[in-house]
Amino acid sequence: GAVVSQHPSRVICKSGTSVKIECRSLDFQATTMFWYRQFPKKSLMLMATSNEGSKATYEQGVEKDKFLINHASLTLSTLTVTSAHPEDSSFYICSASAVLDYSNQPQHFGDGTRLSIL
Amino acid sequence: EDQVTQSPEALRLQEGESSSLNCSYTVSGLRGLFWYRQDPGKGPEFLFTLYSAGEEKEKERLKATLTKKESFLHITAPKPEDSATYLCAVKGGSEKLVFGKGTKLTVNP
Numbered sequence: 001g002a003v004v005s006q007h008p009s010r011v012i013c014k015s016g017t018s019v020k021i022e023c024r025s026l027d028f029q030a031t032t033m034f035w036y037r038q039f040p041k042k043s044l045m046l047m048a049t050s051n052e053g054s055k056a057t058y059e060q061g062v063e064k065d066k067f068l069i070n071h072a073s074l075t076l077s078t079l080t081v082t083s084a085h086p087e088d089s090s091f092y093i094c095s096a097s098a099v100l101d102y103s104n105q106p107q108h109f110g111d112g113t114r115l116s117i118l
Numbered sequence: 119e120d121q122v123t124q125s126p127e128a129l130r131l132q133e134g135e136s137s138s139l140n141c142s143y144t145v146s147g148l149r150g151l152f153w154y155r156q157d158p159g160k161g162p163e164f165l166f167t168l169y170s171a172g173e174e175k176e177k178e179r180l181k182a183t184l185t186k187k188e189s190f191l192h193i194t195a196p197k198p199e200d201s202a203t204y205l206c207a208v209k210g211g212s213e214k215l216v217f218g219k220g221t222k223l224t225v226n227p
Contacts, residue, residue: 006161034215043122043217044162044205093161106152107215109161 006110023094029074030096038091124218139191141206154205196225
């Protein structure tokens with residue numbers, strides 16, 4: 001149980017392109033989803049928290065107009081990197097929690113999306 | 119500010135050679151300490167949650183323990199398939215997961 005699917009797994013595109021990444025909870029309803037960014041040999045860095053039916057909460061330093069998040073249903077959240085540039089190249093990972101009170105529940109992660117901007 | 123420090127950064131073991139990974143943390147109001155395993159190019163895979171000092175959890179060759187300042191992940195008689203990066207994370211009053219940088223474990227046959 002608690003499977004999170006992330007798509008695509010890898011994207012290579014030209015500078016200026018917008019890229020959409022999907023995160024789906026396959027066997028549970030996720031009221032809250034999270035988007036992380038991971039650099040080599042670094043910690044996972046939380047970018048934003050996505051709540052179903054409401055606006056996402058972004059971490060300090062993360063541009064909300066650059067990284068658009070939509071959580072339209074209890075099983076799907078999307079991250080759109082708008083007008084991507086080489087510095088946006090990274091490994092993006094989503095996670096989801098299964099219950100309304102997610103405080104003590106583990107987050108379950110997707111397999112990540114490797115984004116490479118040329 | 120919640121912080122997590124993992125040591126060592128990398129660990130090489132021979133198959134069958136038991137060892138421990140350390141996760142030191144400072145957090146305001148611990149809501150949970152989480153251990154994950156991450157394989158190259160993949161997302162973290164959930165292993166354990168620990169909630170209070172003295173708690174222990176086991177799964178196959180792995181055992182996680184918790185004190186007020188640190189957690190240990192003990193690996194008994196590891197096999198090559200245990201090779202991965204092990205991540206520790208804490209959740210405090212801010213409700214956000216704060217991760218350490220991980221320990222990269224390599225188990226040689």
